[in-house]
Amino acid sequence: xxxxxxxxxxxxxxxxxxxxxxxxxxxxxxxxxxxxxxxxxxxxxxxxxxxxxxxxxxxxxxxxxxxxxxxxxxxxxxxxxxxxxxxxxxxxxxxxxxxxxxxxxxxxxxxxxxxxxxxxxxxxxxxxxxxxxxxxxxxxxxxxxxxxxxxxxxxxxxxxxxxxxxxxxxxxxxxxxxxxxxxxxxxxxxxxxxxxxxxxxxxxxxxxxxxxxxxxxxxxxxxxxxxxxxxxxxxxxxxxxxxxxxxxxxxxxxxxxxxxxxxxxxxxxxxxxxxxxxxxxxxxxxxxxxxxxxxxxxxxxx
Ligand SMILES: *Cc1c(COP(=O)(O)O)cnc(C)c1O
Numbered sequence: 001x002x003x004x005x006x007x008x009x010x011x012x013x014x015x016x017x018x019x020x021x022x023x024x025x026x027x028x029x030x031x032x033x034x035x036x037x038x039x040x041x042x043x044x045x046x047x048x049x050x051x052x053x054x055x056x057x058x059x060x061x062x063x064x065x066x067x068x069x070x071x072x073x074x075x076x077x078x079x080x081x082x083x084x085x086x087x088x089x090x091x092x093x094x095x096x097x098x099x100x101x102x103x104x105x106x107x108x109x110x111x112x113x114x115x116x117x118x119x120x121x122x123x124x125x126x127x128x129x130x131x132x133x134x135x136x137x138x139x140x141x142x143x144x145x146x147x148x149x150x151x152x153x154x155x156x157x158x159x160x161x162x163x164x165x166x167x168x169x170x171x172x173x174x175x176x177x178x179x180x181x182x183x184x185x186x187x188x189x190x191x192x193x194x195x196x197x198x199x200x201x202x203x204x205x206x207x208x209x210x211x212x213x214x215x216x217x218x219x220x221x222x223x224x225x226x227x228x229x230x231x232x233x234x235x236x237x238x239x240x241x242x243x244x245x246x247x248x249x250x251x252x253x254x255x256x257x258x259x260x261x262x263x264x265x266x267x268x269x270x271x272x273x274x275x276x277x278x279x280x281x282x283x284x285x286x287x288x289x290x291x292x293x294x295x296x297x298x299x300x301x302x
Contacts, residue, residue, distance in 0.1 A: 003050065003081055004043050008033040011163055011290070014258050023283045026274075028260060029163060032267075032295040035077070037105070040295020041179040042074035044155040045147030052151065053084060053141040060085030062133065062140040063147075064124050067095055068102050068241065068265075070296050071146050076111035086111040087140060089133070091121040102299060146176035150214045156182025159292060167191045169289040171274045173198055173266035179294060180204075181211040184225060194230045194277065196270035200239035204231045232273040241265055243300070247272065251302035263296035270294075 010033070014026045031040040038046070053061060061079055065072035065088060072088045079086035088106055093115045097107040107113055116124075123129050125144065134142065143149065156179045160167075170187060172180050174197040184193050195204050205226055212222045237247045243264035251268035255261050262268040274291050 003047075003078060004035050004038055006031075006034055006043070006158070006162065009159075009162065011165070012260070014260075016257065018278065022278055022281070023285070024278060024287045024289055026278070027163075027165070027288070027290045028258075029159060029290055029292045030260075031159065032261075032293040032297055034295070036298050037077035037109075038074040038081075039070065039298065040293060041156060041159075042070055042147065042295065043078070044159060044182070045071075045152035045178055046074060046078050046143070047155040048151035049141070049143050049147065049149070049155075050078060050082060050084075053082075056141060058084075058141040059139045060087065060141070061143055062087040062089070062137050063143040064089045064091075064121070064145040066091045067100055068299065069145075070299050072106050072111070073102055073109075073299065074147075075143065076106040076109040079111070080109045085140070087137060088113050089121070089124065090115050091118060093117045093120075146178060148176040148178040148211070152178045153182035153185065153211060153214065157186035159183055160186035163290060165290075166288055167290050168287045169194060169277075171196065171270055171277075171289065171291045173270035173292075173294055174202065174204060174207075175199070175266065177204065177207045177211055179292070180229075181208050183292070184208070184228065185212070185215050187228065189228070191228065192230050193228050194232060194273065196232045196235055196273040198236060198240050198266045198269055200236045202233060202236075204233060205229065232277070235269045235273045235276075237269055241300075243268075243302070248302050255302070260293065261297045262293075262302060264300040264302050266296050267293055268302060 009031045012028045034043050063075050088111050095115050169192045171194045174195045180195045216222050251262045
């Protein structure tokens with residue numbers, strides 16, 4: 001599926017005096033350059049799923065998301081480009097198409113938005129609920145919230161195979177953990193995966209475990225893989241979607257220093273964690289660090 005090319009996602013080296021001092025080379029994998037609406041990891045997660053839409057002869061994708069979801073917008077835009085229909089089940093029955101720019105944009109791209117109560121949304125993955133949606137929309141291919149399925153993870157493995165240098169540390173922001181799990185299964189054993197959840201109180205390792213079960217036969221292999229993960233859960237800046245002034249000015253400074261725009265919900269927080277990690281670590285040998293820019297800039301600019 002070459003609806004969007006990942007060739008634009010270059011590996012860009014950053015330069016700063018502290019990197020020289022600390023003996024590190026820092027690179028950004030620019031998945032944010034893949035597309036404005038289907039940005040970053042959202043295309044990675046959709047790619048294989050969209051191939052299955054065709055294989056299964058479906059007429060479109062039905063998915064789930066919150067009102068500000070980058071994933072909803074990505075599905076709407078990708079389906080529009082592929083000539084497929086799209087349906088978004090949205091959390092909050094008090095909302096309308098006009099409630100915010102993200103929803104308006106989704107609708108303008110042809111996505112049918114169905115607003116459900118928070119209670120009903122919380123039960124979206126229950127078997128009976130999935131079955132009732134499937135009965136109602138049998139010609140649609142279902143993608144879970146955030147693109148969080150096996151095919152989404154497999155699509156994210158390509159992020160690593162596209163990187164031609166040796167990786168010692170890899171940094172990625174975390175929402176559903178789909179991207180981080182895909183990346184983890186493709187990283188060499190010697191690399192550390194640093195995850196930075198955007199949600200307050202998010203249990204990274206226990207969220208990753210069930211997703212990783214799709215790749216490994218036994219629990220001990222999953223646990224062994226997870227020893228490569230370093231969790232940075234103190235950089236949520238108050239919680240999901242919270243963008244305090246300190247974070248905003250940090251992101252703007254990074255944009256000035258490195259000419260890379262970050263988003264306020266995910267990548268600015270992960271980049272903050274990266275800079276703190278470099279500042280507070282001693283690297284005993286030359287070390288290569290890759291930061292994945294997962295996109296989102298259009299939705300939450302700084
Ligand atoms: C959706 C999103 C994430 C989270 O990715 P997961 O695979 O859900 O962990 C990270 N960064 C940005 C910019 C996103 O839009």
